[in-house]
Amino acid sequence: MDLGLANRTALVLGAGGGLGRAIAVALAREGAGVAIADISAQALVETAQAIETLGGRQAPRVLSVVFDLADTPSIGRHLARIERELAPVDILVNNTGGPPPATASGQDSAAWQRAFEMMVLSVVTTADYVLPGMRARGFGRIITSTSSGVVAPIPNLAFSNVLRSTLLGWSKTLAAEVAADGVTANVLVPGRIATARTMFLDEQKARRQGKSIEDVAAESARSIPLKRYGRPEEYADAVAFLASERASYITGSVIRVDGGLLANI
Template sequence: MDLGIAGRTALVCASTSGLGLATASALAHEGATVVVTGRSEERVRDAASGLPGAVGIAVDLVEAGGAEQLYAATVEQVGEPDILVLNGPGPAPGSARDVDADGVRTAIATLVAPHQVLLERALPTMIHRGWGRVLSISSSGVQAPIPGLALSNLGRAALAGYLKTLATEVAASGVTVNSLLPGRIATARAEQVDTAAAERSGRSREEVEAEVRGTIPVGRYGDPAEFGAAAAFLCSAPAGYITGTVLRCDGGMLPIL
């Protein structure tokens, strides 16, 4: 299938590793000009050099003015993006009872505020052109909150609600807005979550991973490339009638419709 994004420009946040890099790679190999981003100049440079036609911009989105800086640099280097992929690391694991006001502010500052700024910048041009794709790399915690990830559940659910509202407002302008929820994909973040669960329960990480695999109908963790392929499709021309949707890429793990 021709995804129809050759020659398009894509800004992929937090794309030096994990699901962000997998998404950037899938888009780049479909012919899009991809902006790879992250906090480390070295990691950004290394990730961008491994993708065809990609450019790298090192910015910390969470810092004051970070989102504005990233967007301005993107426009300067590749022009206004046709595709905006929202992504970022989640807050540290923790229980809901341990959440305090500072934690709530951190969750919003990390998972909502910088993405809202990027959307504010990108949407006018997308709407003017009559074509745009916004995709949030989120978490299955949006639909089934994950134990031990209270702040991540809070922030990601807030962003998902905002994006669903936004999707209805821009749909007639040719701009789609969707969220893609990973289950257990074999990334460093999954390893961090499994390690934290092991420490809480007094078991080894290997025991935790085996238990998790037992809850996944396909019997394994997902390959990041599988997630990237799903993300690229949602950013494609043929996906123009899919918007306001939350899609799971979880191997059937969540026992919900």
């Protein structure tokens, strides 16, 4: 299936590894030009190399942009550079990475503020910058990666549960505002995908429960109907489809990519 991405340009936030890297590679494989953003310059080098190894008939168009998502005043400057050196953004993939584990009570207001700026305000600010161009061109995709905690809150991940749930309300509201202009807004919910972040959370759980990380991972895999963790590439393929012309009638949706993990209807 031709996803119609050959003449599109995507911006992938948090593209330095894990889900973000897999998403950037998937979009580039479909022919999209990709701006990859992350706080780590070295991680971006590795993502760019993964894209460049795709080869094909035409060299992939990729631009690395180092910036801190919590530094919202700098976002406009970075996006202007992307437009200048690559092209206006047609596809925005909001992937902010995970905040530190935390309980819902006992966190100081500064910690909540930092998490909000990184996970919510950065997304809204970035989308507000690229949306006018998307609407004027009659095509746009706003894809926001969240967590299974927005459906079933995960213990000890209060920042993630609360702030990613905020993004659901934002995305659903936005979808209705921009649909008539050919712009869609959707949310993806990953389950247990095999990334460094998932390994870190398994390590934290193993430490709290006095178990080995192997036992924790095996127990977690047994709770998934498919009996395994997902591959980042499987998640990235779902993003690539939502970014495509083929997904033009899907908007305001929350789509799970979790191997059947969440039992909620």
